[in-house]
Amino acid sequence: MKYLMEFEPIIKKSSSLSPHTFSGLAGVCEYLAEPRSKEELAALFKTCHTNKIPFRILGNGCNLLVRSAVVPGVVVKLTNPAFCGFENLGNTVRMGAGASIFSAISFCSQNNMAGFETLIGIPGTxxxxxxxxxxxKSGPISRFVRKIEVIDSLGIIQIRDKEEISFSDKGNDLRDPVILSVEFAFEIDKTESIVKRLRKAWISRKIQLPLGVPYAGKIFKNPRGLTAASLMEQGGFQKTKVGGAEICDRDSNYIVIHPNAVVEDVLRLIEQVKQGIRERFNVDLELEITIW
Ligand SMILES: Cc1cc2nc3c(=O)[nH]c(=O)nc-3n(C[C@H](O)[C@H](O)[C@H](O)COP(=O)(O)OP(=O)(O)OC[C@H]3O[C@@H](n4cnc5c(N)ncnc54)[C@H](O)[C@@H]3O)c2cc1C
Structure with missing residues (x-):
């Protein structure tokens, strides 16, 4: 595509998205880009925006279901070290948006920063x-957020203070297309105490969701005052199966992906649950998982 020629060194054509999603169920994207700097990413965003080329950011694909056989336009992965680093700023830490939650926990634990250790086992960036x-169980990550560095809808790098953004257990109202980095503030604690909480969280996570299995999830946002998982349990949806997709019996808000599953199985299962919950409880479950 002529508009993308200047980005040739960082773009692959017709790239499979399966290895980039936790469920492993995905087609290809038209272009997969891995920019080398914030400025290059901002320039790519502007080019796409000006020329009406669809532009999407892919993290670790843990909260993503790819329905399209070919995702049109550009999908961006923030894999370059420019997007995955950690900077200790004294009272706060700046983390690149492409860094994994796992490496963030590791950085914090090594620097006696308490708070992220209970996220152990949650995949994603x-x-x-x-x-x-x-x-x-300890709360949302927004409680540690101080500032967010973004690319705005005009392609300009901006800093948003936490006060500008409204967070809820359903997400936030940030409307900028790209998150570049996030500044967090943590309490300082002893290594032994952090490691103790980390071990405890790891044990309870392994009980909640057995590891080593592909999942699609987290599927639904929690309706106000309720949890999607408990509604699904009350509705008897645990272990409901469509083809190779099955509601997890330990936590109903996750779908186990069996080897014979196709993405349509997951979508049909989600629709079946939504309809059942609407009929039974008059509640419209809202998707947390992103669908491309
Ligand atoms: C096994 C399993 C366990 C989980 N456990 C939990 C849990 O306990 N608690 C919980 O809250 N969640 C949980 N999740 C959900 C998931 O891990 C998180 O939401 C995760 O942080 C998603 O990150 P990701 O990088 O994989 O995002 P992706 O799935 O890659 O992307 C999700 C959305 O975020 C957008 N996005 C990603 N990065 C950026 C960026 N830099 N800028 C702009 N947009 C971006 C994408 O475009 C997409 O719309 C779990 C998921 C799985 C599969």
């Missing part, structure tokens, strides 16, 4: 986690 306001 800092950018994806911020977008959905990822949470665990």
């Amino acid at each position: 800092i950018g994806g986690a911020l977008l959905s306001n990822t949470s665990d």
Whole structure:
């Protein structure tokens, strides 16, 4: 495509998205881009925006279902070290949006920063986690956020203070197309205490969701005052299966992907649950998972 020629060194044509999603169920994207700097990413965004080329950011694909056989336009992965680093700023830490939650926990633990250790076992990147306001039993990650560096809809790099953004357990109202980095503030604690909480969280996560299995999830946002998982349990949806997709019996808000599953199985299962919950409880479940 002529508009993208200047980005040739960082773009692959017709790239499979399966290895980039947790469920492993995905087609290809027209172009997969891995920019080398924030400026290059901003320039790519502007080119796409000006020429009406669809532009999407892919984190670790843990909260993503790809329905299209070919995702049109450009899909961007923030894999370059320019997007995955950690900077200790004294009272706060700046984390690249492409950094994994796992590496963030590791950085914090090594620097006696407490708070992220209970996220252990949650897959994804800092950018994806911020977008959905990822949470665990201790609360949402928004409680540690101080500033967010973004590319705005005009392609300009901007800093947003936490006060400008409204967070809820359903996500946030940030409307900028790209999260570049997030600044977090943590309490300082002893290594032994952090490691103790990390081990405890790891044990309870392994009980909640057995590891080593592909999942699609987290499927639904929690309706106000309720949890999607408990509604599904009350509605008897645990272990409901469509083809190779099955509601997880330990946590109903996740779908187990069996080896014979296709993306249509997952979509039909989601639709079946939504309809059942509407009929039974008069509640419209809203999707948390993104569908491309
Ligand atoms: C096994 C499993 C367990 C999980 N456990 C939990 C849990 O306990 N608690 C919880 O809250 N969630 C949980 N999740 C959900 C998921 O891990 C988080 O929402 C995760 O942080 C998603 O990050 P990601 O990088 O994979 O995002 P992706 O799935 O790649 O993307 C999700 C959305 O975010 C957008 N996005 C990603 N990065 C950026 C960026 N830099 N800028 C702009 N947009 C961006 C994408 O465009 C997409 O719309 C779980 C998921 C799985 C599969």
